[in-house]
Amino acid sequence: MSRDQALSKDEMAALVAKDIAPGSFVNLGIGQPTLVADFLPEGSGVVLHTENGMLNMGPAATEGEVDPDLINAGKIPVTELPGASYFHHADSFAMMRGGHLDVCVLGAFQVSATGDLANWHTGAPGAIPAVGGAMDLAIGAKSVFVMMGLFAKDGTPKLVLDCTYPLTGVGCVDRVYTDVATFDITSDGVVVTDTFGISYDELTDRLEVPLVRG
Amino acid sequence: MSRDQALSKDEMAALVAKDIAPGSFVNLGIGQPTLVADFLPEGSGVVLHTENGMLNMGPAATEGEVDPDLINAGKIPVTELPGASYFHHADSFAMMRGGHLDVCVLGAFQVSATGDLANWHTGAPGAIPAVGGAMDLAIGAKSVFVMMGLFAKDGTPKLVLDCTYPLTGVGCVDRVYTDVATFDITSDGVVVTDTFGISYDELTDRLEVPLVRG
Amino acid sequence: MRVRICATAAEAVADVADGATVLIGGFGMAGMPVQLIDALIEQGAGDLTVVSNNAGNGDAGLAALLAKGRVRKVICSFPRQQDSWVFDGLYRAGKVELELVPQGNLAERMRAAGAGIGAFFCPTGVGTPLAEGKETREIDGRTYVLEYPIRGDVALVGAHRADRMGNVVYRKTARNFGPVMATAATTTIVQVAEVVETGELDPEAIVTPSIYVDRIVTG
Amino acid sequence: MRVRICATAAEAVADVADGATVLIGGFGMAGMPVQLIDALIEQGAGDLTVVSNNAGNGDAGLAALLAKGRVRKVICSFPRQQDSWVFDGLYRAGKVELELVPQGNLAERMRAAGAGIGAFFCPTGVGTPLAEGKETREIDGRTYVLEYPIRGDVALVGAHRADRMGNVVYRKTARNFGPVMATAATTTIVQVAEVVETGELDPEAIVTPSIYVDRIVTG
Numbered sequence: 107m108s109r110d111q112a113l114s115k116d117e118m119a120a121l122v123a124k125d126i127a128p129g130s131f132v133n134l135g136i137g138q139p140t141l142v143a144d145f146l147p148e149g150s151g152v153v154l155h156t157e158n159g160m161l162n163m164g165p166a167a168t169e170g171e172v173d174p175d176l177i178n179a180g181k182i183p184v185t186e187l188p189g190a191s192y193f194h195h196a197d198s199f200a201m202m203r204g205g206h207l208d209v210c211v212l213g214a215f216q217v218s219a220t221g222d223l224a225n226w227h228t229g230a231p232g233a234i235p236a237v238g239g240a241m242d243l244a245i246g247a248k249s250v251f252v253m254m255g256l257f258a259k260d261g262t263p264k265l266v267l268d269c270t271y272p273l274t275g276v277g278c279v280d281r282v283y284t285d286v287a288t289f290d291i292t293s294d295g296v297v298v299t300d301t302f303g304i305s306y307d308e309l310t311d312r313l314e315v316p317l318v319r320g
Numbered sequence: 321m322s323r324d325q326a327l328s329k330d331e332m333a334a335l336v337a338k339d340i341a342p343g344s345f346v347n348l349g350i351g352q353p354t355l356v357a358d359f360l361p362e363g364s365g366v367v368l369h370t371e372n373g374m375l376n377m378g379p380a381a382t383e384g385e386v387d388p389d390l391i392n393a394g395k396i397p398v399t400e401l402p403g404a405s406y407f408h409h410a411d412s413f414a415m416m417r418g419g420h421l422d423v424c425v426l427g428a429f430q431v432s433a434t435g436d437l438a439n440w441h442t443g444a445p446g447a448i449p450a451v452g453g454a455m456d457l458a459i460g461a462k463s464v465f466v467m468m469g470l471f472a473k474d475g476t477p478k479l480v481l482d483c484t485y486p487l488t489g490v491g492c493v494d495r496v497y498t499d500v501a502t503f504d505i506t507s508d509g510v511v512v513t514d515t516f517g518i519s520y521d522e523l524t525d526r527l528e529v530p531l532v533r534g
Numbered sequence: 535m536r537v538r539i540c541a542t543a544a545e546a547v548a549d550v551a552d553g554a555t556v557l558i559g560g561f562g563m564a565g566m567p568v569q570l571i572d573a574l575i576e577q578g579a580g581d582l583t584v585v586s587n588n589a590g591n592g593d594a595g596l597a598a599l600l601a602k603g604r605v606r607k608v609i610c611s612f613p614r615q616q617d618s619w620v621f622d623g624l625y626r627a628g629k630v631e632l633e634l635v636p637q638g639n640l641a642e643r644m645r646a647a648g649a650g651i652g653a654f655f656c657p658t659g660v661g662t663p664l665a666e667g668k669e670t671r672e673i674d675g676r677t678y679v680l681e682y683p684i685r686g687d688v689a690l691v692g693a694h695r696a697d698r699m700g701n702v703v704y705r706k707t708a709r710n711f712g713p714v715m716a717t718a719a720t721t722t723i724v725q726v727a728e729v730v731e732t733g734e735l736d737p738e739a740i741v742t743p744s745i746y747v748d749r750i751v752t753g
Numbered sequence: 754m755r756v757r758i759c760a761t762a763a764e765a766v767a768d769v770a771d772g773a774t775v776l777i778g779g780f781g782m783a784g785m786p787v788q789l790i791d792a793l794i795e796q797g798a799g800d801l802t803v804v805s806n807n808a809g810n811g812d813a814g815l816a817a818l819l820a821k822g823r824v825r826k827v828i829c830s831f832p833r834q835q836d837s838w839v840f841d842g843l844y845r846a847g848k849v850e851l852e853l854v855p856q857g858n859l860a861e862r863m864r865a866a867g868a869g870i871g872a873f874f875c876p877t878g879v880g881t882p883l884a885e886g887k888e889t890r891e892i893d894g895r896t897y898v899l900e901y902p903i904r905g906d907v908a909l910v911g912a913h914r915a916d917r918m919g920n921v922v923y924r925k926t927a928r929n930f931g932p933v934m935a936t937a938a939t940t941t942i943v944q945v946a947e948v949v950e951t952g953e954l955d956p957e958a959i960v961t962p963s964i965y966v967d968r969i970v971t972g
Contacts, residue, residue, distance in 0.1 A: 129536030131745045151536050153744065157856065158780045158926050161743045174782060175927035181781035188733030189699040191740035192925055194932040196864040199857030200649035203876055204717060206745050234844055235853050236833035241877045242857035246650065276880035343755030345964045365755050367963065371637065372561045372707050375962045388563055389708035395562035402952030403918040405959035406706055408713040410645040413638030414868035417657055418936060420964050448625055449634050450614035456638035456658045460869065490661035652874035652897035678871035703957065739958035
C-alpha cells in the first residue's frame with residue numbers, strides 16, 4: 107500500500123490492527139498503541155489483555171459506565187466484554203513473561219537495528235524514572251510491534267544503530283510501524299516493508315541503519 | 321501427665337490435638353496423623369489444609385456424601401466445612417513452602433537428635449521410591465510435629481543420632497510424640513517432655529541420643 | 535489463538551507426536567482427563583515423557599498408556615500406590631525411566647515454565663537424595679536447591695466447565711494440577727463436563743483464562 | 754492464627770512499628786486501602802519502607818504519608834505520574850530513596866516471598882539499567898537476571914468482601930496486587946466494603962484464603 111503521503115496516527119493504528127491475526131491475545135501499551143483497538147474489525151475475536159489483571163477488556167467506559175474498580179493499565183476506566191476474566195498481578199505478569207500473549211504493541215523513543223527497545227526513560231538528568239510494565243511487555247509477547255514517528259522533532263531518526271536512551275529490552279522488537287515506513291527486524295537485517303510519502307532512497311539517506319528492500 | 325502405661329494411637333493423637341492452638345492452620349499427614357482431627361475440640365477453629373488444594377477440609381465423607389472431586393491428600397473422600405476454599409497445586413504448595421501453616425503433623429521412620437526427618441523411603445533395594453508432598457511439608461510449616469512409635473518392631477529406637485534412612489528434610493522436626501515419651505528438639509538438645517510407662521532412666525538406657533530432662 | 539471446540543477426544547489429541555512431553559492433570563481420579571488419555575492410547579503416539587502426580591492406577595487411563603509401552607519416562611511425585619502394579623512392573627523390568635520430584639517442586643517447576651522463570655532457588659529437598667548433584671545456595675542463612683522449569687508439548691487437563699471462548703473452571707479438589715499444566719504446555723487440551731455460552735462463567739471465578747486453552751472437548 | 758475483625762482502621766494498624774516495610778495494595782485508586790493508609794498516618798509510624806506500584810497520587814493516601822515525612826524508601830514500578838508532585842518533590846530534594854522495579858518483578862518478588870522461593874532467574878530487565886550489578890545467567894540460550902524476594906512486615910490491602918473467617922474476594926481490576934501482598938507480609942490487614950457470614954462466599958471463587966489474613970476492617 108506504498109503511497110505518497112505520511113500516515114496519520116489513526117492510519118498507523120489501522121495498519122497495525124490489520125496485521126493482528128483474528129483470535130490473537132494482545133496487549134496495547136499506554137498512549138498511541140491504545141488507538142489500535144478502534145481498528146480491530148468486528149468479530150475479529152482479538153482478546154485484549156491489560157497487565158493490571160484482566161483479559162477481554164472492552165472499550166473505554168462512557169460516562170454512565172465508569173466503575174472505579176475497572177480500569178486499564180493507563181488507569182482509564184474501561185469496560186468488560188463477555189468472556190472476560192480477572193486475575194492478580196503475579197498471574198497477569200506470569201501470563202506476559204511466560205510468552206502467552208501473541209502480540210504487544212508499544213510506543214518507543216528509539217529502536218535499534220537489532221531490535222533493542224528504548225521506551226521508558228530519557229535518561230535526562232533530574233528526570234524521575236518510571237518503568238511500569240514496559241520491560242515485562244518488551245520481553246514477553248510472541249511478537250512485539252512498535253508504533254512511533256520515524257523522526258524526532260529535530261529530524262534525528264528514532265530507528266538507530268544503537269539506542270542512546272536507556273534500554274527497555276534487548277533484541278525484542280519484531281516490527282516497527284512509523285508514519286513514513288514500516289520495518290521488519292530480522293536476523294538478516296532491517297527490512298523495509300512499506301513506505302508512505304518517502305522514497306526508499308531518501309529513507310536510506312536519512313537513516314544510518316543499513317536497510318534491506320522488502 | 322506422665323503415667324505408667326504406653327499410649328494408644330488414639331491417646332497420642334489426643335495429645336497432639338491438645339498442643340495445637342485454637343485457630344491454627346494445620347496439615348495432617350497421611351496415616352496416623354489423620355487421627356488427630358478426631359480429637360480437636362469443638363469450636364477450636366483449627367483449619368485443616370490438604371495439599372491437593374483446599375483449606376477448611378471437613379471429616380471423611382460418609383457413604384451418601386462421597387464426591388469424587390472432593391478428596392484429601394490420601395485420596396480419601398472428604399467433606400467441606402463452611403469457609404472452605406479451593407486453589408491449585410502451585411498455590412497450595414506455595415502456602416506450605418512459604419511457611420504459612422502453623423503446624424504439620426507427620427509420621428516418621430526416624431528422627432535425628434538435630435531434627436532431621438526420614439519418612440519417605442526405606443532405601444531398601446528394589447523399593448520404588450515415592451515422595452509426594454512429604455519434603456514440602458517437612459520444610460514448610462512453622463512447627464513440625466512427628467508421631468511415631470519410639471521403637472521399631474525389632475526394638476531399635478527410631479529417635480537416633482543420625483538417620484540411616486534417606487532424609488526427607490534437615491533439622492526440620494520441632495516435637496516428637498511417641499507411645500512412651502514426648503520430646504522437644506531444641507538447640508540445647510533433645511528434651512524429654514513427658515513419659516508414659518517408661519522411666520527416664522530406661523529411656524536414656526535405650527536411646528543413644530543424649531537426652532535433657534524437661 | 536482462538537480455542538477449538540473439538541467434536542471428539544480423538545480429534546483433540548490427533549497431532550500428539552512421538553517423543554512428546556505430555557502433562558497429565560489429576561490427583562488420583564479427581565481431575566483425571568480419562569477420555570483424553572483413552573484417545574491418546576487409541577491415537578498411538580509413543581516414546582512419551584509423561585508428567586503427572588502419580589504413575590497410573592489400576593489398569594485404565596495412564597496405567598493403560600504405560601501398559602501399551604508408549605511411555606519412555608515418567609516424571610511424578612508418587613508412583614508407588616496400592617494399585618500401581620502396571621508402573622511397578624515396568625519400572626522393575628527397567629522398561630520405564632522415573633524422575634521422582636517432590637510434589638511442590640512438580641507444581642512450581644511447571645508454574646515456572648508457564649511464567650517465564652528460568653530457574654528458582656527452592657527450599658524443598660535440601661540435604662535429601664532428591665537434591666543430590668543439584669546446585670545449592672545459601673540465601674539469608676537458609677539453603678536452597680536450584681530447580682528448573684518443566685515444560686510440556688501437550689497438557690491434558692480434566693476440568694468442570696468451559697465457555698465457548700475457552701475460559702475454564704474446575705470443581706473442588708479436582709482443580710489440583712490442571713491450572714498450572716495449562717500454563718506450561720505448548721498445546722493445552724481440556725476435557726470438561728459441559729461447554730457453556732461465553733459470558734455464563736463468572737469473570738471473578740475463572741481459574742484458567744482462555745489464553746491458556748487451545749482445545750476443548752466435552753467428556 | 755484466627756483472623757481479628759477490627760472495629761476501626763486505627764485498631765487494625767495500631768502496632769505498625771517505626772522502620773517497618775509496608776506493602777500497600779492498589780493500582781491507581783483501584784484496590785487502594787485508603788482508610789488503612791489514613792489510619793497509619795494518624796498512628797504515626799515513621800522511617801517506613803513502602804512497597805506499592807505507584808508513589809502516591811494527589812495529596813491524599815500514600816502521598817499524604819510521604820508528605821508527613823514518614824517514608825524513608827519507596828519500592829515501586831511507576832512513581833512518576835501527572836499528580837505525583839509530593840513524591841517528585843521529596844525525591845528531587847533527596848528526602849526519599851527510590852528502588853525502581855519493573856512491575857512484573859515487583860509482583861513476582863512478592864510472590865516469591867510468600868511462596869518460600871529464595872531467588873529466581875527472571876527474563877525481565879536483562880541488559881537494562883535496572884539489572885545493572887545483578888547476577889545474570891544464561892539458561893537454555895536465554896539470559897536471565899537473578900531477583901530476590903520482597904517481604905513485608907505489614908500488608909495493607911483493599912478488597913471487596915471478607916467472611917468472618919478471613920477469606921477475601923476482590924472486585925474486577927481492583928484485585929491487582931492485593932493477593933500477592935497478602936502472602937508476602939508477616940501481618941496482613943485487609944480493608945473490605947463488607948464482612949459476610951462464613952459460608953456466604955463461593956469456595957471456588959475465594960481469591961485470598963483466610964490463612965493469609967490477620968485482620969479485617971470494613972472501610
